[in-house]
Amino acid sequence: NAGVTQTPKFRILKIGQSMTLQCTQDMNHNYMYWYRQDPGMGLKLIYYSVGAGITDKGEVPNGYNVSRSTTEDFPLRLELAAPSQTSVYFCASSYSATNYGYTFGSGTRLTVV
């Protein structure tokens, strides 16, 4: 099993550009999450999904969109990139909502210039 795979690993965007961060998992987990981590800080939840077709906002959703058309994939879309979105983005998945740990991907390091 590959676990949680994120692509790309690194990306530089210009202000106003858009991009999609990809996240896929092969563990048949229903629950998936997107976090961002600014330098020296803890992780902040952006969006999450409890199953295909269901998404909901986390702590810091502004400037982002998500979709969950399949169990495996949970892409994060940035529209009109801003310097404040410079961060490391982590995707995670979990088998159940409770009594189970999250599996995290290795992250996407995004710089907006």
Added chain:
Amino acid sequence: DAKTTQPTSMDCAEGRAANLPCNHSTISGNEYVYWYRQIHSQGPQYIIHGLKNNETNEMASLIITEDRKSSTLILPHATLRDTAVYYCIVRGPYRDDKIIFGKGTRLHILP
């Protein structure tokens, strides 16, 4: 906001047990205590979790006080590879309960 309080940093000698404390005085009866760690810039790694009873796995032990207001993560024989930021997290049991990360404890293992 995170529901836990942890020391900002700790040191531990290699080969000794590392004991990381966490205060969660407002924890509810159905909330779990989770521990994760993040090594350098990697994605966080799940370590262990518990509700009331002490728990042990191949990585660590989790000791939860009887009143559940605090807990301790124990790494029995710390190695240099255990140098990381350790996050103590309280999370409810319901579908929409999320894991909210605080700032964690930066653990330095000293050779």
